[in-house]
Amino acid sequence: xxxxxxxxxxxxxxxxxxxxxxxxxxxxxxxxxxxxxxxxxxxxxxxxxxxxxxxxxxxxxxxxxxxxxxxxxxxxxxxxxxxxxxxxxxxxxxxxxxxxxxxxxxxxxxxxxxxxxxxxxxxxxxxxxxxxxxxxxxxxxxxxxxxxxxxxxxxxxxxxxxxxxxxxxx
Amino acid sequence: xxxxxxxxxxxxxxxxxxxxxxxxxxxxxxxxxxxxxxxxxxxxxxxxxxxxxxxxxxxxxxxxxxxxxxxxxxxxxxxxxxxxxxxxxxxxxxxxxxxxxxxxxxxxxxxxxxxxxxxxxxxxxxxxxxxxxxxxxxxxxxxxxxxxxxxxxxxxxxxxxxxxxxxxxxxxxxxxxxxxxxxxxxxxxxxxxxxxxxxxxxxxxxxxxxxxxxxxxxxxxxxxxxxxxxxxxxxxxxxxxxxxxxxxxxxxxxxxxxxxxxxxxxxxxxxxxxxxxxxxxxxxxxxxxxxxxxxxxxxxxxxxxxxxxxxxxxxxxxxxxxxxxxxxxxxxxxxxxxxxxxxxxxxxxxxxxxxxxxxxxxxxxxxxxxxxxxxxxxxxxxxxxxxxxxxxxxxxxxxxxxxxxxxxxxxxxxxxxxxxxxxxxxxxxxxxxxxxxxxxxxxxxxxxxxxxxxxxxxxxxxxxxxxxxxxxxxxxxxxxxxxxxxxx
Numbered sequence: 001x002x003x004x005x006x007x008x009x010x011x012x013x014x015x016x017x018x019x020x021x022x023x024x025x026x027x028x029x030x031x032x033x034x035x036x037x038x039x040x041x042x043x044x045x046x047x048x049x050x051x052x053x054x055x056x057x058x059x060x061x062x063x064x065x066x067x068x069x070x071x072x073x074x075x076x077x078x079x080x081x082x083x084x085x086x087x088x089x090x091x092x093x094x095x096x097x098x099x100x101x102x103x104x105x106x107x108x109x110x111x112x113x114x115x116x117x118x119x120x121x122x123x124x125x126x127x128x129x130x131x132x133x134x135x136x137x138x139x140x141x142x143x144x145x146x147x148x149x150x151x152x153x154x155x156x157x158x159x160x161x162x163x164x165x166x167x168x169x170x
Numbered sequence: 171x172x173x174x175x176x177x178x179x180x181x182x183x184x185x186x187x188x189x190x191x192x193x194x195x196x197x198x199x200x201x202x203x204x205x206x207x208x209x210x211x212x213x214x215x216x217x218x219x220x221x222x223x224x225x226x227x228x229x230x231x232x233x234x235x236x237x238x239x240x241x242x243x244x245x246x247x248x249x250x251x252x253x254x255x256x257x258x259x260x261x262x263x264x265x266x267x268x269x270x271x272x273x274x275x276x277x278x279x280x281x282x283x284x285x286x287x288x289x290x291x292x293x294x295x296x297x298x299x300x301x302x303x304x305x306x307x308x309x310x311x312x313x314x315x316x317x318x319x320x321x322x323x324x325x326x327x328x329x330x331x332x333x334x335x336x337x338x339x340x341x342x343x344x345x346x347x348x349x350x351x352x353x354x355x356x357x358x359x360x361x362x363x364x365x366x367x368x369x370x371x372x373x374x375x376x377x378x379x380x381x382x383x384x385x386x387x388x389x390x391x392x393x394x395x396x397x398x399x400x401x402x403x404x405x406x407x408x409x410x411x412x413x414x415x416x417x418x419x420x421x422x423x424x425x426x427x428x429x430x431x432x433x434x435x436x437x438x439x440x441x442x443x444x445x446x447x448x449x450x451x452x453x454x455x456x457x458x459x460x461x462x463x464x465x466x467x468x469x470x471x472x473x474x475x476x477x478x479x480x481x482x483x484x485x486x487x488x489x490x491x492x493x494x495x496x497x498x499x500x501x502x503x504x505x506x507x508x509x510x511x512x513x514x515x516x517x518x519x520x521x522x523x524x525x526x527x528x529x530x531x532x533x534x535x536x537x538x539x540x541x542x543x544x545x546x547x548x549x550x551x552x553x554x555x556x557x558x559x560x561x562x563x564x565x566x567x568x569x570x571x572x573x574x575x576x577x578x579x580x581x582x583x584x585x586x587x588x589x590x591x592x593x594x595x596x597x598x599x600x601x602x603x604x605x606x607x608x609x610x611x612x613x614x615x616x617x618x619x620x621x622x623x624x625x626x627x628x629x630x631x632x633x634x635x636x637x638x639x640x641x642x643x644x645x646x647x648x649x650x651x652x653x654x655x656x657x658x
Contacts, residue, residue: 048341054334157329165332168339
């Protein structure tokens with residue numbers, strides 16, 4: 001439990017003590033080798049995640065420092081963006097990061113293609129996929145720089161019920 | 171020192187007589203199949219004690235919360251305190267039924283079972299990508315194509331990924347599969363230390379009750395149950411050996427059913443089991459009977475009321491003794507581990523057994539592994555191919571009195587029995603469901619799923635499509651492909 005009590009409180013502003021405790025329990029359960037960090041294999045030990053096409057992206061976003069593993073602080077921070085108390089902006093940011101693979105603040109044509117490829121697998125041909133990508137970018141790209149910025153992203157998805165869709169009970 | 175020994179021996183000799191009398195009367199009553207209702211009374215008493223414990227814990231928790239809120243933040247605690255009270259109330263009438271009223275503004279009581287949490291998520295869930303139909307092992311083509319049809323090709327939008335993300339996050343926080351392979355979490359403490367994950371020291375009064383319970387369970391119930399169990403096994407061996415000498419025919423079958431019900435009655439009283447059978451008129455006479463599987467004692471629970479043939483792998487040790495004893499009196503199908511792979515041989519023996527109307531019904535657990543009694547997992551199609559009529563049985567244990575789930579990766583069978591015998595009791599409900607017939611043109615997988623959903627519904631269990639074998643093996647790659655979709 002050591003690593004939970006040592007967490008600065010402001011970090012977990014979206015959770016109360018009970019929720020943190022529960023998440024800590026879950027974290028320890030997922031941490032099969034007790035290394036204090038979750039590796040990709042450990043995430044993949046969950047059959048439901050294994051079959052989720054976007055799981056790699058989600059884990060990458062969790063892994064804020066890019067060391068290939070998710071420690072408890074990163075875990076809490078990641079989950080915290082899905083809290084009911086989390087604000088709309090952080091949820092939108094999370095969704096944006098799914099597409100923005102290199103984290104440069106823009107969704108490029110290539111990035112969108114890669115993410116889409118994950119979602120459709122072999123169901124579509126690459127040429128068909130490229131058409132969808134081009135169409136989507138054309139639709140969202142207001143300043144016509146060939147890529148989607150965060151603001152442009154927000155104006156497209158901002159009106160969807162992101163508050164309801166990106167909420168998970170902890 | 172000498173005085174102590176004298177005192178002990180005097181106390182011992184005084185207590186021994188009533189102890190033996192209780193023992194003899196329990197065995198006698200069990201063997202004639204009568205009950206004085208003592209066990210039901212005991213269960214009622216336990217419930218009252220748990221209720222008292224719950225109130226105690228609640229008060230203590232509220233106190234802790236109040237202390238916390240004084241120190242840290244003011245606005246959260248009164249609300250949560252109230253909530254936890256509400257939820258615990260909810261939990262009293264058998265937690266499994268419905269997820270109603272459990273969630274308000276996103277809080278969960280930290281004692282709530284995972285089951286309810288997930289149920290709620292499912293309701294919130296937008297259906298598209300998370301096809302609640304994850305893949306089977308032996309998917310045949312018709313099924314795959316069926317799935318495709320449901321999964322209508324849809325238009326891509328940037329927001330399409332939300333559903334995947336949400337599903338992924340839910341799985342990270344709580345997944346449906348792995349949680350089925352560990353003991354179910356209880357909502358309020360049943361005064362057993364092994365379930366005491368969330369509670370530390372609460373109050374002196376509760377600790378005292380727990381200590382009393384400990385003494386009763388380990389120094390009275392446990393020795394009593396061990397003796398009854400040993401006697402039961404011995405008696406079973408003797409009786410079945412004698413039945414084995416009878417000539418084959420209807421008489422032997424009749425004798426066997428009487429003897430086995432008697433012997434299992436004794437064995438079940440070794441666990442202080444309180445079993446309620448519903449709809450006895452549906453109890454199978456012959457054919458194939460399928461049930462959900464929580465632990466090896468499922469067999470015991472069912473055999474107390476009706477005679478079954480069993481099918482399974484040959485075991486060693488304690489289970490082996492029982493298996494050999496059973497095989498003497500009535501036809502059972504025990505196969506070696508090497509044979510188990512040979513599906514056709516097993517199916518052939520199954521068919522042969524079913525074709526003889528003199529044979530008792532054969533009991534099959536099509537999940538193939540023990541699940542923790544919160545859900546029903548994929549039924550293997552094998553047993554549904556043999557015959558076109560299936561007698562489903564749903565078994566639901568009450569986890570408050572002792573967890574019947576056998577976590578076979580953690581405990582050996584003897585350890586498991588020890589835990590059973592030191593629990594409060596085994597309370598279980600058995601529903602005999604009306605026989606189900608395979609429809610014209612229905613394949614074995616669909617039939618299996620139909621039977622499964624009926625069992626899940628009756629037992630108040632979550633109906634999952636996941637394969638129980640995930641306990642041991644890794645999921646397959648192709649499953650992911652089934653989740654990927656097409657866009658236009």
